[in-house]
Amino acid sequence: MAKQLAIHRLRARKPLDESAVDRFLQHHQVPVVEGEMCTFLFRGNADEVWVRHRIVGQPQRVPMRRLGDTSLWFVVLELPAGSRVEYQLEIRRGDHHEQGNDPLNPHVANSPVGSSSVCQATGYVVPDWVHPDPDARSGEIVDLTVQSKALRRQSECRVYLPARFRSTHRYPLLIVHDGDDYLHYAAMKTVLDNLIHRLDMAETVVVFTNPGDRNREYANSVQHARFITKELLPTVEEQFPLLATPSGRCLMGASFGAVAGLSTAYRHPDVFGSLILQSGSFVFTDIGTEHGGGPAFDPVVRFMNRYRTAPRKVAGRLFVSCGTYEDLIVYDRSMVPVFERAGMRVRYVEARDGHSWEDWRDRLRDALSWIYPGPHKYVYE
Secondary structure (H helix, E strand, C coil), rough: CCCCCHHHHHHHHCCCHHHHHHHHHCCCCCCCCCCCEEEEEECCCEEEEEEEEECCCCCCCCHHHHCCCCCEEEEEEEECCCCCCEEEEEEEECCCEEECCCCCCCCEEECCCCEEEECCCCCCCCCCCCCCCCCCCCCEEEEEEEEECCCCEEEEEEECCCCCCCCCCCEEEEEEEEEEHHHHHHCHHHHHHHHHHHHCCCCEEEEECCCCCCHHHHCCHHHHHHHHHHHHHHHHHHCCCCCCCCCEEEEEECCCCHHHHHHHHHHCCCCEEEEEEEEECCCCCCCCCCCCCCCHHHHHHHHHHHHHHHHCCCCEEEEEECCCCCCHHEEEEEEEEHHHHHCCCCEEEEECCCCCCCHHHHHHHHHHHHHEHHHHHHHHH
16 A cells, blocks of 8 residues: 655644644655655745646646645645656735745756756756766866957857866867856866766867857857857867867757757768757747747758758767757657768667756766767776
8 A cells, every 4th residue: 555645644633733834844855755756835825826847748837735724835746756857936925926946945956047946856866976076186177269250259268178188188179059057057067077087088178168149149050150160160279189080079059059069060061070969959840830939949940940851961979868848859859860860870868857957967977978988988888
């Protein structure tokens, strides 16, 4: 017989009062995770409360119930093992609505547009390699400014040099779109230090590049592709000891950044040997032109429709990942056989997560150790 959920045991308490709620909260972390059942809680004065999440295919505004006459509100959601879900609470008091993070939950994820509370379901564990390892030597981040004629602006980049960097050695190169966001929200410098220290990935020079007008530059832009291949790449290959061959060059990006990587490689198919494409905004239409993504997606849809009609090889290897809880999952899944039919080797990874920086962070070891494997991977895989 299945064990009764903690919230239902609390409901059966006599008396069910604020003292019972106090004791319950002292003994349970919120949300309360019991197998695949997750109990979300809010305590406070309210007329209505909702859990707001972005799990595709599910109601994304879920009403909570008040527990008796107490100040505690609850709802139980089923989340499969390994799930990681970002959410907020919406609270109505009279005509006033407010939305924000869960005050009872200490787990918070940050992004360029704000923060959200995080529910870590059964089986989800934050990878240990995203935290600083005192035994891992720290690489260096140096600033690089590129005056771009193609973009008609100055591009501020960061360059990661591995801890044992030396000018007499030649390194593979990784160019990362939305670079500062990967550094700030996906702990990428720490991840690089740890994976190189653990011999999971090769010592690599990493260039973190940043957009100006992101929606314009990353949505299949000729100017952006020219900047990457004709301005940024020659600059870094002149200033740093790099392999300077397609097999030693990789482009990486998430969301629109993945579109930027794919479209750049499409225009210059002999330059990059590998691509890392995370939650690519690969929106396309099979019939008509209506896609529901707004004007920013118009050039993306035109590019993806054209590519799907006549796919071609743009790199030797593609690492593609997507969260099963995001609305891009159908598009990304659909592109995998298209890429394979074009003659590219594809490693595709899914996770029970959404369109978020921590999802992309959690896939970094899979991606980087496959694209640029270190000695450990060469020996054991």
